[in-house]
Amino acid sequence: MREEATTTSTKVYYYLDDSTPYLSVVPVADDAITLGDFKKVFSKKGYKYFCKQLDEAVGCEVKVEIRDDSTKLVKSANGLIELVLLSSFDNVYCSGTLPRVSNKTNKGQLTGAKLKDFNLRKRRSLHDLASENRDLLRIHRNKSDENSITASSLSTVISSK
Structure with a gap:
C-alpha cells in the first residue's frame, strides 16, 4: 500500500527562461498527468508552456507548445517529463511607455x-x-x-x- 501512494505522484522537470532545471512533484500518476495538473502546482502566470517530445518525422527531440490544460504531458527521449516555460510578453509593455488611461474618471x-x-x-x-x-x-x-x-x-x- 505504501508503494501505491508513492507511485501516484510525478516528477516534472521544467526550465524557466534559462538552462537550470527546476523540479515539481505533482500528485498525479505519470500516465495521467496534464498541463492543468502541473499548473495547479506551478502558480506563476504569464508563461507559454512547451513539452519536450520525440518527433518521429525528424528523428530528434523537439519542443511542442501546449495551450490546452487538458493536454496530457508525455515523457521526453530520456524518460522524464520535461517542460520549457518561456515568459509570455502579451501583457508586458516593452515600449518603455506606460499605457494610456482608458477610464475617463481617472483623467x-x-x-x-x-x-x-x-x-x-x-x-x-x-x-x-x-x-x-x-x-x-x-x-x-x-x-x-x-x-x-x-x-x-x-x-x-x-x-x-
Missing part, C-alpha cells in the same frame, strides 16, 4: 497644482533639455583650465608645453 482626478505640474513635465521639450546641457558644459569649460583638470573631466586638454 479628471488631476486638478489644480497637480495638473499644472503634470502639464509642465509633459511639455518639457528636448530643446529645453539640450539648452540646459549646453549651459552646464559652458560653465564647466569656463571653470576648468590646464591646472584644474581632474580624472572626472569631460574633455581632454593637450598642453603646449
